Amino acid sequence: MISVQEAGFLTSIQDLGRPSAQDLGISAGGAMDQTAARWANRLVGNMDGAAVLEVTLKGPRLIVERGCWIALAGSTVAAHIDHTPLPTGSLAWAPEGAEIHIGATTGGCRSYLGVSGGLDIPLVFDSASTLINQHFGGWGGRALEHGDRIPLKTPCLKPPQKADAIWVSPWRIVPAIFREARVTLLALISDNELTEYCMTTLWARHYHMSAQSNRMGIRLAGVPMEVPPFDLRLSAGLAFGSVQLPPDGLPIILGADRQSTGGYPLLGTIATCDHSKVAQLRPGAQIGFIPMTLEAAHQSLWRMQMMENRAHIAVHVQHQQQGLL
Amino acid sequence: MEQPPCAPDQPARMEPKLSSLGDGAVLITLGDSLSLECNARVHELCHRIRQRQFPWLIACVPAYASVAVHYDPRHCDWDRRYPLSLQLRAALEPEMNRLSNTCLTPRLVEIPVLYGGEMGPDLEEVAAHCQLSIDEVIQRHAAADYQVCFLGFMPGFPYLAGLPEELAVPRLATPRTRVAAGSLAIGGRQTGIYPQASPGGWRIIGRTPLVLFDGNRLPATLLQAGDHIRFMRIGMDDFERMSQAK
Numbered sequence: 001m002i003s004v005q006e007a008g009f010l011t012s013i014q015d016l017g018r019p020s021a022q023d024l025g026i027s028a029g030g031a032m033d034q035t036a037a038r039w040a041n042r043l044v045g046n047m048d049g050a051a052v053l054e055v056t057l058k059g060p061r062l063i064v065e066r067g068c069w070i071a072l073a074g075s076t077v078a079a080h081i082d083h084t085p086l087p088t089g090s091l092a093w094a095p096e097g098a099e100i101h102i103g104a105t106t107g108g109c110r111s112y113l114g115v116s117g118g119l120d121i122p123l124v125f126d127s128a129s130t131l132i133n134q135h136f137g138g139w140g141g142r143a144l145e146h147g148d149r150i151p152l153k154t155p156c157l158k159p160p161q162k163a164d165a166i167w168v169s170p171w172r173i174v175p176a177i178f179r180e181a182r183v184t185l186l187a188l189i190s191d192n193e194l195t196e197y198c199m200t201t202l203w204a205r206h207y208h209m210s211a212q213s214n215r216m217g218i219r220l221a222g223v224p225m226e227v228p229p230f231d232l233r234l235s236a237g238l239a240f241g242s243v244q245l246p247p248d249g250l251p252i253i254l255g256a257d258r259q260s261t262g263g264y265p266l267l268g269t270i271a272t273c274d275h276s277k278v279a280q281l282r283p284g285a286q287i288g289f290i291p292m293t294l295e296a297a298h299q300s301l302w303r304m305q306m307m308e309n310r311a312h313i314a315v316h317v318q319h320q321q322q323g324l325l
Numbered sequence: 326m327e328q329p330p331c332a333p334d335q336p337a338r339m340e341p342k343l344s345s346l347g348d349g350a351v352l353i354t355l356g357d358s359l360s361l362e363c364n365a366r367v368h369e370l371c372h373r374i375r376q377r378q379f380p381w382l383i384a385c386v387p388a389y390a391s392v393a394v395h396y397d398p399r400h401c402d403w404d405r406r407y408p409l410s411l412q413l414r415a416a417l418e419p420e421m422n423r424l425s426n427t428c429l430t431p432r433l434v435e436i437p438v439l440y441g442g443e444m445g446p447d448l449e450e451v452a453a454h455c456q457l458s459i460d461e462v463i464q465r466h467a468a469a470d471y472q473v474c475f476l477g478f479m480p481g482f483p484y485l486a487g488l489p490e491e492l493a494v495p496r497l498a499t500p501r502t503r504v505a506a507g508s509l510a511i512g513g514r515q516t517g518i519y520p521q522a523s524p525g526g527w528r529i530i531g532r533t534p535l536v537l538f539d540g541n542r543l544p545a546t547l548l549q550a551g552d553h554i555r556f557m558r559i560g561m562d563d564f565e566r567m568s569q570a571k
Contacts, residue, residue, distance in 0.1 A: 020384045025476035191344035237386040237393020239350045261477030269347025297348035
């Protein structure tokens with residue numbers, strides 16, 4: 001069990017979501033930064049889709065009731081096991097009774113805590129993800145609170161020889177380096193339904209992320225653009241990173257908990273290679289959009305995949321060398 | 326958009342159009358207006374695509390006149406000389422081109438509704454906008470035949486076609502932060518029922534005591550795409566009785 005002493009700003013149980021339930025009107029959900037969630041799992045020897053904790057801006061204080069392998073991925077964050085620092089991308093052993101303190105995220109917005117074996121959560125429509133706005137799935141459909149005790153599944157890695165000591169790997173393996181930029185540029189694929197004017201305006205402007213943002217969507221603040229009349233546009237399916245243009249002229253980047261369909265016109269959809277950047281935006285972050293063709297997006301995805309595969313092999317080698325398999 | 330030539334007595338049909346929704350989904354558009362015939366083809370297309378069992382298929386999400394096909398590029402054939410977008414087109418276009426008008430036998434579902442008052446706070450405004458009395462609005466609304474085009478927006482939320490033209494009203498300029506579960510709403514020419522409490526921009530004209538979505542029930546959704554719906558006007562006594570029976 002992992003026992004929650006302090007829940008942090010918004011800590012919830014997520015995995016890779018339930019995208020195939022979208023035809024019932026159920027949001028795909030899942031980790032906002034799927035690359036990081038997969039990575040937190042790979043570091044501790046789990047399958048990509050095991051349940052992890054998604055930590056937002058300020059993390060929880062947890063006590064592990066039995067020794068376990070843990071890892072953090074996503075934004076860099078000030079984290080410790082008791083007094084020992086726990087860097088993002090390391091594999092660590094937290095012995096029985098140790099306190100995991102995940103502090104403030106630096107650089108990005110979200111960090112993911114993977115535990116070997118995964119969190120033991122009943123599945124709803126094949127996923128352990130929490131849809132907080134629908135009170136659905138995960139930990140009783142809500143964020144974690146003080147006093148929650150989360151059961152763990154059987155670990156995928158063997159315990160270390162010294163099970164009563166904290167150990168943190170000297171190596172750190174993270175395939176994607178999240179760089180904080182003055183202006184985050186997001187690659188947008190547009191299959192155009194909006195006017196020339198809207199698209200030209202979009203490429204030329206910078207926006208900043210509004211504090212009104214959440215897992216459903218990143219609201220952008222800045223100079224509104226003029227929206228063509230659209231009231232009778234038919235609702236259609238949506239993807240993570242789809243950028244809507246509502247009547248107030250300020251774009252919304254759709255997130256994991258977006259609705260499965262929507263009626264606002266779309267400026268385009270952000271390429272998968274930039275989805276982590278979307279998940280890591282903090283309130284106030286400066287954002288711009290650049291066009292990308294579908295083919296270039298698939299090529300970027302392919303390269304990203306190759307990089308992740310190489311990093312995954314490196315992790316596997318470390319697990320083997322330490323006799324954890 | 327080019328329309329194929331058609332006989333004078335046949336309605337013009339739009340060519341199915343395939344566009345990208347980013348690099349992880351494609352949108353197949355079969356029409357540009359609310360039509361039951363088009364919606365039937367949407368469901369036939371979803372059925373055909375699912376039957377092919379493509380290894381890359383994650384979800385087929387139908388809407389009024391379109392299907393969003395979510396795919397996993399990692400399960401596609403990564404031949405660098407042959408772009409993924411062409412592969413997907415080659416796989417999906419045959420299904421798009423084979424559509425006919427298959428008739429599926431729909432279910433008929435009766436939905437009890439308490440119109441107006443506390444349950445339908447926008448009914449008066451709707452009547453004023455449509456230049457009808459409140460009673461006329463209720464009568465015309467309940468007399469119509471509706472069809473569930475698809476489920477979207479939130480778990481189990483049915484998008485219904487069949488709203489009489491004269492009852493179409495625009496969405497609220499500012500959405501409400503909370504609309505009660507079971508609320509019957511109109512937004513433009515669309516009408517639907519909120520399965521759970523939620524923010525909402527549509528105009529609320531009544532409420533049903535039925536539970537439209539329950540994750541612990543099998544099936545979880547009360548309604549399915551393709552169902553025929555009739556609304557039955559009920560009074561407060563029946564509403565309270567049906568609510569307690571849950």
